[in-house]
Amino acid sequence: MGDMSLFWNLWIIVPTIGGLLACLWIMNWLTNTPAQPGEKVETMGHVWDENLEEYNNPLPRWWLNLFYITIFFAFGYLLLYPGLGGFGGLLGWSASGAWKQEMQAAETRYGPIFEKFLATPIETLAADEDARRAGERLYASYCATCHGSDARGVRGFPNLRDHDWLWGGEPAAIVKTIQEGRQGMMPAWSEILDEQQIADVVTHVLRISGADTDPVAAARGEAVYAQNCAACHGAEGKGMAALGAPNLTDEIWLYGGSSARITETIVKGRMGRMPAWGEFLGPAKVHVVSAYVWSLSNEAAAEGHAAAAVAPTSGLAAGGSDTH
């Protein structure tokens, strides 16, 4: 600690203590005894309208006592808690320490519950009311900012309720997405394709997604597509989960399906990034929030598992999930 920190310490300590002492002094000055009958009343020295004077009479006792109490409280507080520059207070309390303690308490309380959830398969967990609620809370805290509070997404942030997945919707794929994060890489084509080729391939994309477009331009675009796009989006445009390349034949668009939007996507490229949560949340919470996300698009399956859990002999097949 150099002189600077001593200076800044005093910068805080001196006015704080000085201010409190000044308050005491002012109050003492105001506690003069009231004038006795016949005695000349002391005035503040102001005169208005020729004869309107301000008497220096004492404040009511109870009112002053309230002030004294607050000042002694302030001294006590500054002695026990941080407030005087670098002096940490006799109790050793700190905001970050209090936060750590709260986190620790939450960990001791909820840690074992999450550990128990971790041992349960996602499909079964998705049918568990408590787990689903815990997952929903995690989702609201960490995911809703990007994917929306209803999980339906917005442009650039995928809808998590539908059956259209960039990176795969099986439980293991969802866990991997959340744990490790994902980086979409759609290259920009403005330097590689000329304007005509881009217009044609947009027409082709619109055609395979069901729009009624110029068949001649679409046929030219199909050739451009086969050469430049099929490697990632698949020959038929059905997408490729390993690369996060979207299906272009459905009517679900991450970045918008109008001709202008698709052109923008192709000209500029797109790089959606899903952050990694494994380190921050730990495996158990990732597991629980994954189960919640999976349940959003598999409600029937999750209920099937609930039924299966009630009547084990009916078997897991009752789940009807595509993952078995």
Ligand code: HEC
């Ligand atoms: C290297 C792999 C790759 C190639 C090659 C590629 N894409 Fe993509 N494309 C992607 C990825 C990955 C995304 C998703 C980007 C994201 O998630 O931000 C994407 C997104 C798109 C989208 C947006 C879809 C939506 O739902 O909004 C369109 C349209 C598209 N690509 C068309 C094309 C066309 C046309 C070509 C060829 C000219 C092409 N892509 C070539 C990987 C590729």
Ligand code: HEC
């Ligand atoms: C900073 C914004 C952001 C936050 C916060 C975020 N995500 Fe994402 N997430 C994205 C983006 C962007 C993508 C799409 C990546 C791409 O374009 O390939 C994505 C993709 C996903 C996918 C894959 C969807 C698919 O179609 O394959 C899942 C699942 C997902 N997020 C779940 C979550 C969960 C659960 C959380 C909270 C723990 C979360 N995300 C928090 C931005 C975010």
